[in-house]
Amino acid sequence: MPIGSVPPKYKVTIDNDLCMLCERCIENCSYGAFRREGNKILINSRACTGCHRCVAMCPRDAIDLEEKPVDYRSHPIWSREAREAIYKQAESGKIILTGMGNTLEVPPIFDRLLLDACQVTNPSIDPLREPIELRTYIGKKPRKLEIKKNAQGDIDLVTKLAPNLKCETPIMIAHMSYGAISLNAQLSLARGASEMGTFMGTGEGGLHKSLYPYQNNMIVQIASGRFGVNIDYLERGAAIEIKIGQGAKPGIGGHLPGEKVDEEVSKTRMIPLYSDAISPAPHHDIYSIEDLSQLVRSLKEATEWKKPVFVKIAAVHNVVAIAAGIARSSADAVVIDGFRGGTGSAPRVFRDHVGIPIEAAIAAVDEKLNKQGIRNEISIIASGGIRDSADVTKAIALGADSVYIGTAALVSLGCRVCGSCYRGLCPWGIATQREELTSRIDPDIMYKNVSNLINGWTLEIAELMGAAGINSIESLRGNRDRLRGYMLDENILSVLDVKTVGAGA
Amino acid sequence: MCGIISVIDRKKNPMDGSAIREALSIMNERGNGEGSGYAVYGAFPEFADYYAIHVFYDNLIEPKTAVEEELEKLGMVKHEEEIPTFEQPNLKKRHIPWRYFFKPNVMALGTTASEEDILVYLMKKVNTTIPGALIYSTGKNIAIFKAAGWPEEVADFYRIQDYEGYIWLSHNRYPTNTAGWWGGAHPFNLLDWTVVHNGEITSYGTNKRYLEGHGYVCTMHTDTEVVAYLTDLLQRQHNLPAELAFKALAPPFWDEIDRMPEKERILYSALRMTYGPAMMNGPFAIVVANSEGIAGITDRIKLRPLVAAEAGDRLYLSSEEAAIRVMEPAPERVWMPRAGEPVIGRII
Numbered sequence: 001m002p003i004g005s006v007p008p009k010y011k012v013t014i015d016n017d018l019c020m021l022c023e024r025c026i027e028n029c030s031y032g033a034f035r036r037e038g039n040k041i042l043i044n045s046r047a048c049t050g051c052h053r054c055v056a057m058c059p060r061d062a063i064d065l066e067e068k069p070v071d072y073r074s075h076p077i078w079s080r081e082a083r084e085a086i087y088k089q090a091e092s093g094k095i096i097l098t099g100m101g102n103t104l105e106v107p108p109i110f111d112r113l114l115l116d117a118c119q120v121t122n123p124s125i126d127p128l129r130e131p132i133e134l135r136t137y138i139g140k141k142p143r144k145l146e147i148k149k150n151a152q153g154d155i156d157l158v159t160k161l162a163p164n165l166k167c168e169t170p171i172m173i174a175h176m177s178y179g180a181i182s183l184n185a186q187l188s189l190a191r192g193a194s195e196m197g198t199f200m201g202t203g204e205g206g207l208h209k210s211l212y213p214y215q216n217n218m219i220v221q222i223a224s225g226r227f228g229v230n231i232d233y234l235e236r237g238a239a240i241e242i243k244i245g246q247g248a249k250p251g252i253g254g255h256l257p258g259e260k261v262d263e264e265v266s267k268t269r270m271i272p273l274y275s276d277a278i279s280p281a282p283h284h285d286i287y288s289i290e291d292l293s294q295l296v297r298s299l300k301e302a303t304e305w306k307k308p309v310f311v312k313i314a315a316v317h318n319v320v321a322i323a324a325g326i327a328r329s330s331a332d333a334v335v336i337d338g339f340r341g342g343t344g345s346a347p348r349v350f351r352d353h354v355g356i357p358i359e360a361a362i363a364a365v366d367e368k369l370n371k372q373g374i375r376n377e378i379s380i381i382a383s384g385g386i387r388d389s390a391d392v393t394k395a396i397a398l399g400a401d402s403v404y405i406g407t408a409a410l411v412s413l414g415c416r417v418c419g420s421c422y423r424g425l426c427p428w429g430i431a432t433q434r435e436e437l438t439s440r441i442d443p444d445i446m447y448k449n450v451s452n453l454i455n456g457w458t459l460e461i462a463e464l465m466g467a468a469g470i471n472s473i474e475s476l477r478g479n480r481d482r483l484r485g486y487m488l489d490e491n492i493l494s495v496l497d498v499k500t501v502g503a504g505a
Numbered sequence: 506m507c508g509i510i511s512v513i514d515r516k517k518n519p520m521d522g523s524a525i526r527e528a529l530s531i532m533n534e535r536g537n538g539e540g541s542g543y544a545v546y547g548a549f550p551e552f553a554d555y556y557a558i559h560v561f562y563d564n565l566i567e568p569k570t571a572v573e574e575e576l577e578k579l580g581m582v583k584h585e586e587e588i589p590t591f592e593q594p595n596l597k598k599r600h601i602p603w604r605y606f607f608k609p610n611v612m613a614l615g616t617t618a619s620e621e622d623i624l625v626y627l628m629k630k631v632n633t634t635i636p637g638a639l640i641y642s643t644g645k646n647i648a649i650f651k652a653a654g655w656p657e658e659v660a661d662f663y664r665i666q667d668y669e670g671y672i673w674l675s676h677n678r679y680p681t682n683t684a685g686w687w688g689g690a691h692p693f694n695l696l697d698w699t700v701v702h703n704g705e706i707t708s709y710g711t712n713k714r715y716l717e718g719h720g721y722v723c724t725m726h727t728d729t730e731v732v733a734y735l736t737d738l739l740q741r742q743h744n745l746p747a748e749l750a751f752k753a754l755a756p757p758f759w760d761e762i763d764r765m766p767e768k769e770r771i772l773y774s775a776l777r778m779t780y781g782p783a784m785m786n787g788p789f790a791i792v793v794a795n796s797e798g799i800a801g802i803t804d805r806i807k808l809r810p811l812v813a814a815e816a817g818d819r820l821y822l823s824s825e826e827a828a829i830r831v832m833e834p835a836p837e838r839v840w841m842p843r844a845g846e847p848v849i850g851r852i853i
Contacts, residue, residue: 121681122705122788123808130806135759137778144743145779155749157772164778370718376782469707469788471805474781481710505709 010048011069018062025054030425051418053427096348099421109359116482117467125466132462133472139164139308139332168197169458174406177203180344187443190214192450206268225279227269241310247341247384249350250314254279293329308332315361323365333379340385342407345422358384366399389460399478412453507703508532508677510823511792522665528831529656540678540690541659542651545670555606563637580609596654642694651690676701695733697795702729704789715782751847753780798851807844814839820850
């Protein structure tokens with residue numbers, strides 16, 4: 001039974017008095033929302049995804065875009081999204097796919113945590129006059145140092161430290177694969193990260209040879225599909241990350257459609273041209289924690305114990321025990337991805353309903369590892385919904401060593417979070433492999449957006465730390481005394497181990 | 506703002522408490538009469554092998570009975586007495602200070618424990634579970650005198666001129682968060698360690714969590730106790746030499762480390778990476794003592810003052826040179842230690 005169309009999501013209009021018929025909107029819209037007939041641009045609003053490419057490129061500001069021009073009868077339970085999902089599935093009988101992060105209207109805990117500043121009893125520190133240190137070492141640390149005094153009375157260090165990643169800022173760029181995003185997007189991110197002395201992840205898409213110049217700042221990923229993995233790949237990376245799960249879709253695998261697997265993607269992933277790249281839900285050689293531990297050791301052996309190995313998991317209910325298990329392997333860092341984490345493509349039901357917020361996961365994992373006396377021996381990298389420098393600062397104060405940013409890094413390349421990545425038509429040239437679209441990103445120019453963003457956040461974190469009288473990031477890490485909870489209930493406050501606003505020292 | 510002054514006689518010649526009373530009082534501008542205290546090493550030669558457990562009792566009924574039950578379970582009390590006090594016009598006996606000379610029984614807990622472990626267990630137990638009792642010192646041959654009052658009042662309350670020792674530490678307090686609480690006055694002691702501190706530790710949350718992960722429990726509601734525990738962890742448990750342990754608390758900046766010769770660079774990088782959570786941030790000048798000596802350290806950008814002076818066998822550390830000159834009018838050398846640079850005076 002046909003049920004007709006749902007109302008369009010956006011209504012696009014052009015002010016014909018302003019329009020000069022330059023057709024940039026037509027050129028730029030890969031979804032085909034614009035066409036020209038005679039001396040007029042005609043619009044198919046239904047094709048619009050709200051990506052703003054036309055708005056951004058219109059030289060006359062002639063384009064206007066309105067969300068939900070026709071709405072449904074309001075209802076507190078039967079939201080527009082709930083109804084439309086049913087229409088869609090009644091028609092298709094399939095799983096609903098989405099892109100980007102969770103859209104549930106639950107306030108982020110970050111927004112209900114407030115940072116501290118000094119007044120009178122201790123001086124705030126001015127980052128323009130005094131050093132504020134953000135350098136962060138990611139990797140295994142010894143429990144204690146063994147020291148020996150030699151015959152000359154000098155101190156000799158007996159303990160040998162495991163290799164660590166030296167990050168000049170606690171902000172790293174998350175794993176987004178070549179395939180999921182374009183090579184030009186990856187090149188911009190890689191160069192931006194390298195400029196800032198930090199790192200980015202390859203995702204599970206191999207390492208394209210044009211990224212080799214940045215390999216010292218790249219973390220190579222091993223996920224369940226093992227795409228692009230060989231010894232050369234492992235040896236090129238600054239570190240290796242085993243991806244078990246992802247915050248946007250915990251417990252399930254991934255699927256890169258064959259049409260995105262063009263020649264370069266196919267070579268980099270080491271799979272046949274135009275074949276679907278399917279990453280299974282579990283790694284087929286990891287069915288238990290001891291299997292994981294073996295893989296960690298195998299990777300270390302293969303690379304002669306010269307590379308830190310990270311393990312990435314989604315923040316699920318039992319994240320604490322899982323992280324504690326990982327901490328007992330030879331892994332150097334555990335990456336926790338919260339339920340707001342982004343994705344190129346995930347079933348809507350997973351993206352919105354599976355997993356827990358990163359804030360609670362950081363606090364709980366940090367607490368458990370601390371109770372076991374091993375917190376400082378392994379690093380915690382947090383990700384999933386980090387939007388600004390305040391989120392980074394709060395994540396570190398809750399107990400993270402550093403963060404990964406994914407969506408935020410893409411937004412610095414122009415992404416408008418329209419959530420249509422899975423369609424492969426990204427007009428910003430990010431989540432697409434079509435050359436006419438990917439060529440919209442010139443890495444030699446756009447890398448600067450990425451390094452600017454990281455630099456701006458880094459400066460803000462230094463200001464926040466200085467205001468709190470802290471001149472080194474180690475003294476912020478896990479310093480929950482410098483956070484207060486605002487409009488959070490007692491249970492969450494107790495999980496976060498944060499006092500309420502108004503509570504003194 | 507607080508004032509501190511400490512002195513060590515490196516040949517262990519005894520000094521009585523009258524001079525340090527004068528020195529601390531000259532810094533009354535730095536305090537507000539709500540907390541002062543003194544510590545002296547070598548105070549109890551007749552009980553030198555026993556742990557001198559100091560307790561503030563709110564009354565002598567329930568808390569004292571409960572504490573003594575614990576003492577009996579955990580070892581043997583050689584001698585006990587109320588600490589002699591002499592009320593001053595503005596300083597009344599709000600708490601009853603008591604001291605026990607105690608020998609722990611290492612078998613008492615049934616686990617592999619050292620004498621120190623028993624003392625730490627006792628202190629944790631009493632301070633967290635017995636209301637009206639606070640153990641504020643547990644060291645051998647160490648006496649602590651503290652209360653809410655001006656330096657001269659507290660000195661006269663305990664008559665510190667009657668005590669002698671080779672190390673004295675003292676503190677003149679301007680409290681902000683635990684005003685008027687005797688337990689909040691400095692010095693703080695844990696076993697052989699005693700600390701006086703001027704400042705505020707902005708990394709307290711991080712330091713406290715790190716210590717909790719290593720079995721310490723912070724019970725004094727003040728940031729100063731972390732100094733004693735961190736010193737204990739790094740020097741007693743991890744056997745780091747004093748200089749290096751203090752460098753872990755106030756380490757060089759990375760850009761200094763990057764410029765060091767290779768061997769040093771590796772050592773200091775390792776120190777910062779391993780002991781990052783032990784780094785203390787915020788403004789502080791601290792004197793830490795144990796029976797072997799005293800050490801003064803300041804934060805990495807020296808937001809609190811510390812002056813050092815030497816005269817013969819004596820090393821002085823103080824917030825102000827004026828206070829040192831009250832005790833020693835003609836020191837041979839007076840200097841301002843650099844930020845984060847420990848000054849250490851050991852017995853010889």
